[in-house]
Amino acid sequence: MPPALPLSTSRLLLERMLLIRAYEEKIIAFHEAGPFPHVCTSVGQEAAAAGVVSALAPQDQILTNHRSAGHLLARGADPGRMLAEVMGRSTGYCKGKSGTLHISAKELGVILTSTIVGGELSLATGAALSREMLGGDGIVACFFGDGAACEGIFHESLNLASIWNLPVLYVCENNQWQAYVHRKETMVGDHIAPRAAGYGIEALTVDGNDVEAVFEAATAAVAQVRATRRPFLLEATTYRQRGHMEPHDQSYVDPAEIAEWRAKDPIDRQKARLLAQGGLEEADLARLEARIRRDIDEAADFAAASPFPDPAELATEVYA
Known part of the structure; x- marks a missing residue:
């Protein structure tokens, strides 16, 4: 079967997923070595981040949640500045004041990372309204999980966006777990997408572990939101292949479930696809992975060597 996407796009998607995985594996290693700030990782969810963000244009804006590293890195964020922010250093994107759970990067169009579950949903409509008032064809992409979709703010946000005709691409990363509770304990049905119909909003469910399927679906969705x-x-x-936060374990999860999903790992699937299509050789893959690991090692060294913020700056740049 011929490749569905240009080889350059398929390889770029793989590279972005590898970068996200290597970044979070570095954080996991920090935790294993000793005390380190709590971080919500997204190991296993890389295809959703890489696929959707790669479909966005520079003028588009992003609001995201506590598992934000993949979205930021796919958008082009510097892993050194991201790690510096997690470690509370002055060279971070928010000068060490946001930590991992509140990173924003204005230059990348990443308005905010919300640690409040569903917090980004409450602001997506306002961000999209500003897009309309300012003019242009920019849209807003709002990332959230299945847990947030079980809160009232999900329904309020979709309702208002529909009534006001706002250009929001709502992206639900249904990762099966809501902190320590399986979605089957909180949801009727397996999917979030059908709920959109009640608000006159079109929706689609895609295999979130197939990065090319995500990219193609997101490309079509972005074009539709931009046009309509x-x-x-x-x-x-x-x-989500890891615990709710690092270094939490997954003792509450059935090992068979974890094994089933790890067999569908998005990075392994994209590697196998490219190797089978002849778009990537084993040696090329080894060099790519080695380069990304070096980049992350250098990013970690940069962050660790960066100074902490001056206490005199404690209250600066906190409020606009």
Whole structure:
């Protein structure tokens, strides 16, 4: 079967997923070595981040949640500045004041990272309204999980976006777990996408562990939102392979479930696809992975060597 996407795009998607995985594996290693700030990793969810963000244009804006590293890195964030922010250093994106759970990067169009579950949903409509008032064809991409979709703010946000005709691409990363509770304990049905119909919003569920399927679905959804100035809900079915936060374990998860989903790992699937298509040789893959690991090692060294913020700056740049 011929490749569905240009080889350059397929390889770029793989590279972005590898970068996200290597970044979070570095954080996991820091935790294993000793005390380190708590971080919510997204190991296993890389295809959703890489696939959707790669479909966005520079003028588009992003609001995201506590598992934000993949979205930021796929958008082009510097891993050194990201690690510096996590470590509370002055060279971070927010000068060490946001930590891992509140990173924003204005230059990348990443408005905010919300540690409040569903917090980004409450602000997506306002961000999209500003897009309309300012003019242009920019849209807003709002990332959230299945846990947030079980809160009232999900319904309020979709309702208002539909009534006001706002250009929001809602992206639900349905990773099966809501902190320590499986979605089956909190949801009727397996998917979030069908809920959009009640608000007159089109929706689609895609295999969130197939990065090319996510990219193609997101590309079509972005084009539709941009053209119609109407919201769209894209649900990526995926799986969180780590605990809720590092260094939490997964003792509450059935080992067979974890094994089943790890067999569908998005990075392994994209590697196998490219190798089978002849778009990548084993030696090329080894060199790519080695380069990314070096880049992350250098990013970690940069962050660790960076100074802490001056205490005199404690209250500066906190409020606009």
